[in-house]
Amino acid sequence: MIGLNLKVYRESGGARGIELCRIADQVASETGVKIMVAPQILDIPKALSECKKILIYSQHVDPNEPGAATGTLTVDALASSGAKGSLVNHAEHKIRLNDINVIVAKCRKANLETMVCTADAIESASIASMKPNYIAVEPPELIGSGVSVSTAKPEIITATVEAVRRVADVPVICGAGISNGQDIKRALELGAKGVLLASAYVKAKDPKALLTEMAIQF
16 A cells, blocks of 8 residues: 555645646556545545546544534545545644544444554554554654655554554554655565655655656565
């Protein structure tokens, strides 16, 4: 799994965001590697209509039921959009542990996948019992740094894989500073099943070349 979080960069919204989704769709088709893209929320419908090989996720979903909760995104609404799943608890949008549990359970019932983001092995172990589809461990201090977690803090990956394995069979994805194919190769060697990245892809001079380089590591 390669997860691409497009965040809300100027370079990843509207037409440019859809082009990044199309590129990921092409690479998924050409390499057979599973690729997830989380575009900006307003771009989800168009991304779904134009891209058939990638998994389209939301960048966030809320735990509340439909009703008087202005500005929230319910699991029901996300499911009806046709999206495949959602990121949950990203370092830039942390939520309470109980809310994570509610979201994971609701998404499972609605046939939506969840990729729950964590900061370390301890948080990952507590999330593993909820049995999300993926756990994405990302040390916050390395997010957007260009310094890969698989290089700077490999012990976080191995510790997280071991901690999660003791609790449940949940694939561990790693993120923070992932920038090239070598970062992915090292992450896989450390036991991760994939990676989650953002700025390296969004701001790449040649995003297709970068993503292809990453995909061939699998």
